[in-house]
Amino acid sequence: MKYQRLNNIIKSMESQNVPQMILSSPASIFYLTGRWIEPGERMLTLYINTDGDNKLIVNELFPVEDIEGVDIIWYKDTDDPIAKLTNIVDKDKTLGVDKFWPAHFLIKLIERNACKNFVNGSPIIDRARMIKDKEEIEMMRESSRINDNVMSKAVKSLCQEYSEKKMVSILADIFEEENAEGFSFSPIIAYGANGADPHHEPDASTVKPGNNVIFDIGGVRKHYCSDMTRTVFYKNVSEEHRKVYELVKEANLKGIEAVKPGVRFCDIDKAAREVIEKSGYGKYFTHRTGHSIGIEVHDFGDVSSVNTEEVAPGMIFSIEPGIYLPGDVGVRIEDLVLVTENGVEVLNKFTKDLIVV
The missing domain is CATH 3.40.350.10 (Creatinase/prolidase N-terminal domain)
Known part of the structure; x- marks a missing residue:
């Protein structure tokens, strides 16, 4: 025991x-x-x-x-x-x-x-x-490190010949190469307007120049889950889509900046959500800011406007704001964060700078 x-x-x-x-x-x-x-x-x-x-x-x-x-x-x-x-x-x-x-x-x-x-x-x-011990924290770091490597390889693999479903099969191979035991959840790969559905199921769509591409992926390492989302663009990006991307990135960073012991989950949600609301896109951020994670990809607890519980050292959860414009574009940026004694440690290291593949 x-x-x-x-x-x-x-x-x-x-x-x-x-x-x-x-x-x-x-x-x-x-x-x-x-x-x-x-x-x-x-x-x-x-x-x-x-x-x-x-x-x-x-x-x-x-x-x-x-x-x-x-x-x-x-x-x-x-x-x-x-x-x-x-x-x-x-x-x-x-x-x-x-x-x-x-x-x-x-x-x-x-x-x-x-x-x-x-x-x-x-x-x-x-x-x-909810409160991870030292052994669990190390496992979550390792699982997230693997997810970073998978994300890097997946983004580099993107090409016009691959459908969303094909990219999922490629992801499975990459996770295996990185010594993961499989997916922690069904990956979301979404091209263009498909990205406006936060829980889009990958289909036969192929990527076209100017499309946003959402990679929401996670794996399992020794029974501990990872979860990360990055949005990239294929060949080129419009100014409107660039604006949306930078807003989501700022919301992600503001949410992370708010994390420290004693802060309420709802205040972290507010820090991220206010960035998007003040820019006029509030109604297009349609979900909570994050969820707890560990042995299960959705552990008990979430980062939402109604959760008034205070965060504590050892908690690990996601910060994943998004903007979803129906028929046009979807952008989500997600990191896992660990609450430390003095603040926060971001477990994901893969860049959040805008990437055009």
Whole structure:
């Protein structure tokens, strides 16, 4: 077990009167055990309680090595894993339940009157995962370094012969060359007016002179995610598109400049958004400024106008303002940032100067 992480969670459990909890998310189980298990439709639960009794219930189909500090309880496909879990849970106490646990498992546990009452235990683990420890920070730096290298190679690969879909396949090869384990999310490659859709799905479109090209890409390295967006232009760039680009770049920089311990997420969003709003493009910045990231590409927490929580050292999240003019152009610039004791560290090093390929 990752004991320091576990101790932090137990302290939170105690303060919130949650004496026992089950986790089912592969990401959260990995966070505590260092083992990644994808159970599919089969039940997977890590039971923890404030007395230090930790048990992993897992199907014997998944060969998990011994984990220090955890009893592994195996079951066969013909067994009833809920019965095994019922025998573990203290029926006289509250049980925290992972928000990702399939309802059909939870309903069966409720029907057995397995505990005093059920509560959502996910905020406890989610908030613990928001603050990265030294090991995680190094992994996020490495993952982002790989993403920088991939971005550099991808931009250089751009040519008129390649469709958006073809560029996605090229990206997959580049991530493999850079020793990533795959994409952290489905890449967004968008040419020209396609870039005005922030979540455009790459299609058969080919790039034409004067087009903006959005590269929103990320990979996974040892289960930690990267995410970065750059917008380049093909062959030439109009003055209007250059103006839009520079505004988005300024918004990105202002957002990053606002990051330091004690600042609210909503104030970071405001710092970036005001640049775009004051220039008359406010209605074309259609999404939040950023999201938290770590083991999952969208961890708990975001950089938005409604999030009044203060940022703290160890948090990692994106700053990704954009302007999207329907039928014309889309520009987004995204970096991952780490909150330090005194300010901010930008994890992405790939240039934000306007590039014409």
